[in-house]
Amino acid sequence: MDRPLPQLDRLFDYRIPEDLQGLVRPGCRVRVRFGRRKISGYVIGLKHTSDFDGKLLWLSELVSPQPVLTPEVARLARAVADRYAGTLTDVLRLAVPQRRKKVEDEEPGEARPVTAPAAVQWKRYIAGDAFLRALRAAKSPKAVWSALPGEDWPTRLAEAAATTAAAGRGAVLVVPDQADLDRLDAALGAVLGPDRHVTLSAQLGPTKRYRAFLRAARGEVRIVAGTRAAAFAPVAGLGLAAIWDDGDESHVDRHAPYPHAREILLTRAELADAACLVGGHARTPQAQLLVDADWAAEVTASRREIRSTAPRIVPVGDESDMARDPSGGTARLPTVAWEAAKAALDRELPVLVQVPRRGYVPAVSCQRCRARAVCPHCSGPLRLPGARRAPVCGWCGRAAEDFRCRECGSNRVRARVIGAERTAEELAQAFGATVVESTGERRLDVAPAGRSVVVATPGVEPPAPEGYGAVLLLDTWALLTRAELTASEEALRRWMHAVALARPDATAVVVADGGLPVVQALMRWDPGWHAARELAERAELGFPPVMKMAALTGPNGAPEKLAADLPPDLGAEAIGPIPVDEASERLLLRVRRRDGAALAAALAAANAARAAEKAEPVRIQIDPREIL
Structure with missing residues (x-):
């Protein structure tokens, strides 16, 4: 029912009027009287008798005869609510989209057959081909997949889903955001053919989302791809539950009870006895725990395969590196990084530069005493919105035209952190090439071809048509020094997703100490080793x-x-x-x-x-x- 009160988190019995008998079915929407109000709810099940000793009220109204809550999803919602100390009502709000009557009135379509693809690229992975064979035989393998650099992961997921559907079962694929979903949608269309899958995401809008939801509920399609809410998609006969990049924070719902899409899919795979695939370039400690507990098998490539696909990764950050650098270690862009970018541009290949922060100069300090520069009105952090512009407060938005340091009285500031805009400005002067930005506010779908530099913040790096000729990871300290438990895990995840966009003959430069375990994992392209190390440290703590x-x-x-x-x-x-x-x-x-x-x-x-x-x-x- 639409009553999220925790003390009412249970099922209630109602009598069905004679004129609605035969129309009311499990999963359909109804309205009932509860206290002095009429509220909406779902029919969970039908039975001839009730255990309730009091007087049963009559069901007030059948909102729609269309079943939208399948028994499997109802069980899953209850399990998720119990796992996260939430209520069934809260979970169902995440699982079932709002009703659109005109969509329900549309004539249902027919399910189209799906043919299993060859999927030869899965053979590059140890246990990859075995995983596909198990799906083809309608079995339920569980796997943690570490994707190779440059891997066309949307196509690999589409091949796994198509193999599952060809065996007569359904598949649910969950990705972090709309950009990833667009790539997966295109790959599914290419592998499956038209009208054999649907996508679910908030950006579709209420009508299109409900239409896609009903197509899955009615059995018109067996494959659903989407963002986190798609984990509850009403796919009949589920055979595969897959998630890509489970370390992305977008997989955590912002509404109560705040479930993680990975945990929803793991629970669903257990309840439905379905296969499960947790994939990504990086690996989370949670995924590593599945391997250590023998719940899932590793799907990884051999060292030889990794060496043939990974770019050359060069760390620059320890004292000996800085001493050898012609700049004396004072330049933000070390000579090795500058030379790698120039070599790529000379080959007419694009260059990717990852910086942790957007904006021009998102944080400033006093030029004289290095104290943090704060707003004189609200004490918020000051930032520079552009060249030759006064500092602006990041909290109240006021310009600090007459800034004076509270510690020493100086009126001059220096950059503490350099953002994407300032980086793009510096690189345009250094290389004389086309420089474009890709940030959360202005995300590029595809990098420009040829001689160009893309400055991107983590998570929004656009793929290049033929891969990047060089990848530069700057200001890595901003990720590594975050006061969070997942700092090194998150840094490696963001770096690996950027480096994975490079060509095999490219050079990737990470401005960090090569002796750090997280940098070692990147250089060897060994996310499993780093995840196991993180898991051991967390067990100790x-x-x-x-x-x-x-x-x-x-x-x-x-x-x-x-x-x-x-x-x-x-x-x-x-x-x-x-x-x-x-x-x-x-x-x-x-x-x-x-x-x-x-x-x-x-x-x-x-x-x-x-x-x-x-x-x-x-x-x-x-x-x-x-x-x-």
Whole structure:
């Protein structure tokens, strides 16, 4: 029902009027009386008798006879709600799009046959061909796939989905964002042919999204690709649940109960006895845990195959590198990086330059004493929006025309961090080539061909038609020094996705110390080694995914009170609370991994009790991405 109150998170029985009998089916939308209101809900099941001792109310209205909630998705939604200490209503809001009556009135189409492709490129991977053979035989293999540099991963996913559909089963493919979905959509069309798959994403709009959803629910297509909400797509006879780049934060839903698409698909694969594929250039500790637990097999390439496809990766960042550099180590673009870019441009090949921040100069400090420059009005961080322009506050937006350092009184500032705009300006002067930017606000779909330089922020690097001749990873310290548990994991993921766009004969320069484990993993193109190392460190420190954690956020004192209501035998260790602002705080709870389900159940029960008492709400996040 559309009542997300935790204390009402259960099923309710209603009687079906005679005029609606035969029309009401499991999965259809209805309206019922609840208290003094009429609310919307879904029919979960039909039965002849009820266990309820009181008087049953009549079902008020059949909103639509079209079943939109399949039994499999209903079970999945319940499991996800339980795992994340949420309510079934909250999960169903993520799973089922809003109704569009005119779409339901459209005539359904017919399912078209799918032919299994040859998929010879999967043979480049150890266990890759075996994975496809298992899909072809309608089996349910589980795999963690480390893609090669330059891999056409949308086509590989399309081949796996087509192989599954040819065996008479369905497939759900989830990618981080719309740009990735557009590439996957094109690959599916090329491998499958027209009208054999649909895509689901918020950018489709309500009508197109609901039409695609109904095509899957009615069995017109067996393959659904989309962003995180597509993990709940009503595909009949699911045979493959796949996710690409599971470390991307876009896979975490911003709405309660904040589920991760990877965990939804893993749960769904278990419930439906389907195959599962977790793929990416990098590998998360969560994916490595699946391998270590023998739940999934590794699909990786041999060292020989990696050497033949990976570009030459050169680190420049330790003291000996800086001492040998003709610039004396003072230049932002080391000589090795400059020479690699120039060589690529001389060959009429594009160059990719990755910088961590957008804007011109997103952070400045005092020129004299190096203290952080802050706004005189609100103490927010100052930034430079352009050349020969006054600093502007990043919080209130006011220009600091008469800036004076609070420490020494100086009125001059220097760059602490250089953004994409300033980098593009510098490179245009250095190389005399066409320089374009690709950022979240202005994302390029494809890099310009020929002699050009693309300056991009992480995650929005456009592919080049024939690959980049050089890739430069600048200002790496901004990623490596982030105060987050996933700092090195995230840095490697972003670097690998950028380097994967290079040609095999290209040079990739990472401005970082080559002795760092994360740089070593990049140089050897060995994400599994780095993921195993990260997993071991987290096991030693007692952090996820080895341990289960929950973050409680609410008014001061409320998270602690909620934690105090948990059963003592659960053994939950409290960390904090940590102030969020003047009125709220955040408390972390940690338990053994095997007690994760018990922790979620206890938190859900305690939250329901608080809601029944009309106490102030506390936000619960299981396995929060941000811990430190």
